[in-house]
Amino acid sequence: MEQILGSSFKNFEAALDQPAPISIRLNSSKIFTEPDLPKVPWANNAFYLPERPQFTLDPLFHAGSYYVQEASSMFLEQALKQQVDLEQPLRVLDLCGAPGGKTTHLASLISEDSLLVANEVIKNRASILAENVAKWGSGNVVVTNNDPRQFSRLPDFFDLMVVDAPCSGEGMFRKDPQAVNEWSEENVKLCAQRQQRILMDVWEALKPGGLLVYSTCTWNESENEQNVAWLAEQENATSVKLELKPEWGIEASEYQGIEGYRFYPQQVKGEGFFMAVLRKTGDYEESIKGGRKKKYKVIIAGKKEQALVRSWFQYPDKFEWLQWGEIISAIPASQFEALDELYQNMHVIYAGTEVAEVKGKKLKPMHPLALSRHLNKNEFSIVDLELEQALKYLRKEDIALEGGGSDWVLLQYKQVPLGWAKQIGNRINNYYPKEWRIRMELPTELPEISVVK
Numbered sequence: 001m002e003q004i005l006g007s008s009f010k011n012f013e014a015a016l017d018q019p020a021p022i023s024i025r026l027n028s029s030k031i032f033t034e035p036d037l038p039k040v041p042w043a044n045n046a047f048y049l050p051e052r053p054q055f056t057l058d059p060l061f062h063a064g065s066y067y068v069q070e071a072s073s074m075f076l077e078q079a080l081k082q083q084v085d086l087e088q089p090l091r092v093l094d095l096c097g098a099p100g101g102k103t104t105h106l107a108s109l110i111s112e113d114s115l116l117v118a119n120e121v122i123k124n125r126a127s128i129l130a131e132n133v134a135k136w137g138s139g140n141v142v143v144t145n146n147d148p149r150q151f152s153r154l155p156d157f158f159d160l161m162v163v164d165a166p167c168s169g170e171g172m173f174r175k176d177p178q179a180v181n182e183w184s185e186e187n188v189k190l191c192a193q194r195q196q197r198i199l200m201d202v203w204e205a206l207k208p209g210g211l212l213v214y215s216t217c218t219w220n221e222s223e224n225e226q227n228v229a230w231l232a233e234q235e236n237a238t239s240v241k242l243e244l245k246p247e248w249g250i251e252a253s254e255y256q257g258i259e260g261y262r263f264y265p266q267q268v269k270g271e272g273f274f275m276a277v278l279r280k281t282g283d284y285e286e287s288i289k290g291g292r293k294k295k296y297k298v299i300i301a302g303k304k305e306q307a308l309v310r311s312w313f314q315y316p317d318k319f320e321w322l323q324w325g326e327i328i329s330a331i332p333a334s335q336f337e338a339l340d341e342l343y344q345n346m347h348v349i350y351a352g353t354e355v356a357e358v359k360g361k362k363l364k365p366m367h368p369l370a371l372s373r374h375l376n377k378n379e380f381s382i383v384d385l386e387l388e389q390a391l392k393y394l395r396k397e398d399i400a401l402e403g404g405g406s407d408w409v410l411l412q413y414k415q416v417p418l419g420w421a422k423q424i425g426n427r428i429n430n431y432y433p434k435e436w437r438i439r440m441e442l443p444t445e446l447p448e449i450s451v452v453k
């Protein structure tokens with residue numbers, strides 16, 4: 001680092017002893033007022049918190065109202081805003097997706113009729129990714145659990161790819177002491193080789209003209225500029241330059257014609273990060289698939305089943321309604337063909353919005369519907385919970401509700417939906433997903449966490 005930083009090394013060293021800043025990114029489909037907090041300069045809708053609250057005790061955190069994300073990595077937004085026409089329907093891949101920081105960010109930036117494939121190779125991490133995707137509630141995200149190699153089954157499929165690669169984590173040293181213990185020169189070498197393999201494996205799935213955003217949370221050049229330069233040399237790619245504002249404190253680097261962006265803690269309010277953008281050269285030609293009608297893997301829900309649930313969405317005509325056994329789900333209609341291709345070739349673990357379970361004439365709303373931006377609230381009885389009740393609900397305890405009835409109730413906290421309950425007199429059956437429940441005991445005095453009002 002002394003070689004890279006020269007005279008600013010001392011400040012860098014001192015900054016590593018400072019506490020890491022805490023930042024969050026709001027979900028604009030759930031939170032409509034801007035908090036009175038300092039803003040992350042390169043991202044819209046992102047703010048610094050004065051200290052780390054106990055997020056577990058904030059129902060809005062569980063409702064997907066915001067995502068706790070390190071500020072430097074939100075620079076991804078600039079690559080999209082400066083280089084991509086975000087009004088267009090795009091096919092986007094977030095290759096190393098879990099736990100979902102960049103996935104939820106991308107989901108907020110792309111248009112509703114775009115499709116985001118959020119992939120994670122490690123199975124249990126892919127489930128966490130799917131949970132965060134459902135909580136964010138965008139409805140146009142598909143979660144896959146595949147090795148990067150398997151994306152070669154989808155040549156020229158994506159307009160934009162984000163490879164936030166597994167790395168040696170030098171930029172996380174002050175946030176995560178474990179990263180210090182795991183660091184070795186040998187590990188840096190292994191990471192660099194693995195990153196090259198990942199980049200090569202996935203490159204084929206990017207359309208000519210498409211954009212690749214590569215990032216790590218480490219500083220050594222072998223995992224960063226050198227890898228990007230290597231890819232550009234092997235394949236047809238050009239480096240893409242982004243505009244920076246001097247007050248952001250981001251360091252632009254240049255290495256064999258590759259523009260890189262470096263985030264150092266002595267200069268930016270965020271953790272260590274590196275990002276570079278490449279464009280795949282060449283012209284994209286849409287292949288016209290002729291021949292016999294292909295057999296779809298995705299099954300369209302029957303008219304009868306659709307009729308039961310369409311009114312639960314605000315704009316049901318914009319969606320294709322699908323059925324998997326008893327589960328009805330919805331995806332943006334414009335993405336039906338793309339979704340089918342994904343089902344044909346990849347291991348899809350979640351897609352679109354799971355809306356309902358249909359058993360004969362019985363209908364059960366599914367949890368992701370409660371959290372979806374497309375939910376039509378007018379179709380349901382709504383109960384607003386106070387903090388303690390909301391946390392008890394999220395612990396999957398039974399809570400008492402005023403009034404009577406025996407129907408589905410949408411439970412909310414500060415007007416943001418938390419999930420479903422079935423009212424039985426003045427008690428409820430709690431339908432919060434068991435695997436998502438809060439496991440900690442609630443303190444006797446609950447802190448009022450007002451990250452967002």
Ligand SMILES: C[S@@+](CC[C@H](N)C(=O)[O-])C[C@H]1O[C@@H](n2cnc3c(N)ncnc32)[C@H](O)[C@@H]1O
Binds near residue numbers: 096099148164167
């Ligand atoms: C830096 S993290 C991703 C963080 C995520 N993009 C976010 O913003 O929340 C890197 C991810 O790559 C995954 N990973 C590990 N080995 C991998 C491999 N060989 N190929 C692809 N991904 C891998 C890890 O499980 C991890 O989830």
